[in-house]
Amino acid sequence: MDFSHNKHNFIKYLPTNNDKDIWKMSISGVGFQSIKPKDNYPPKGHPIGYTFNPERGRIIDEFTLVYIIKGEGKFLSVNCPEEAITKGDAFLLYPGEWHSYQPAKDIGWDEYFVVFQGEYFDKLLNKITHHENPIFHIGINDQIVKHFSEMLDCARAQSSGFQAVLAGIIMHMIGLIYSINKNQDYGSATMQKMQEACVLIRENIYDKFTPEDIAESINMSYSNFRKSFKQYTGIAPHQYMLQLKLSKIKDLLSSTEMSIQDIAMKLNFESADYFSYFFRSKTGINPLSYRKEIEKQREKAKKNSH
Known part of the structure; x- marks a missing residue:
């Protein structure tokens, strides 16, 4: 069974702020794209300067990390001859360096990407990566997908200090990719x-x-x-699913205004009553009380900061 038709493309280009001067790094864009066979690539939604014709390639001013979790295609740059890209590969685009990449027309691919820049990344990536070999065969890694999902959530919310949060996630992700690639320990x-x-x-x-x-x-x-x-x-697969659902419920209760009914529907619970029972059985508190407690702590924090 293939669930990829349920995935939604999400492309977000971000404003930079004073955090760039403090942290010496900033994130320009993050996204997920599911490219079906015969689809045009790249899809619409990228601003001028980030969209490109794969036959002509492009040069951009920032680093970009692309991670392929399904499908296959090809990559080439001024320093790297054409190479096949398959599921579980990540590749790095360097600022000021011509490159091109695209999924195979009859296969497509699913990709996560993040666009970033700054002195810290210049120094780090020029020490631990090679322009002639910018492809990392790291396999499918749930932790890396989790980091990309966190970045997408952060980009959607754009809460105060989001640039610093995104930069921290990328630093962690680069360390993880470096470690996996160095040890080739993505397993059996x-x-x-x-x-x-x-x-x-x-x-x-x-x-x-x-x-x-x-x-x-x-x-x-x-x-x-x-x-x-x-x-x-x-733990068993079913328990793993329930743990992730519980984590997502807490996130939706604390960071959105969605009603209990809507959250229950969104996560495919058979009823709002069963949803509330499930949440209470796992946390000892009902969903509304959880939301009120989060709100109470949030208000207290705001008062304390004035």
Whole structure:
């Protein structure tokens, strides 16, 4: 079963602020793109300077990190001859350096990307990466997908200090990619499948699908999948799904004005009553009380800061 049709493209280019001068780094854009076979690439939504014709390539003034979690395509730059890109590859674009990349026309790909710049990144990336070899074969990694998801959430909200939060996430992500690439420790074929399963669960948290569907999508029998998943994560697939749902519920209760009914519907609970029962059984408090407590603490913090 393929869940990719449920994924929504999200492309966000961001304003910079005084944080750039304080932290010596800034993030210009972040996004997720699911490119279907025969789709035009890149899709609409990128401002002038960031869109390009893959046949002609382009030069930009910032670093960009692109991570492919599905499909395949190709990459080339002025310093790197054309190379095939497959699922689980990340590649780095350097400022001021001509490059081009695109998914295979008959296959497509799913990509995360982040565009960033600053003195810190100049020094770090020129020490730990090579212009002749900007591709990292890191495999599917749930932690990296989680970092990209956090950046997308942060870019949507654009709360005070969001640039510093984004920069911190990127620094962590670069360290993780460097470590995996250095040690080539993205694991056995089974471990890769478990990482893929974790990514599928995370990316389709709003959709109705079961552990059996996941097993099918990664070409494993359900009994093998369940056993391997429990060995890898310490809990059964269903429990893992519920943990992620609980985390997402807390996020929606604390950071949005969505009603309890709407949150229940969004996360595919059969009713608002069952949703409230589930939340209370996991946290000891009902969803409205949780939201009020968050609001109370938020107001207290605001008073204390004046």
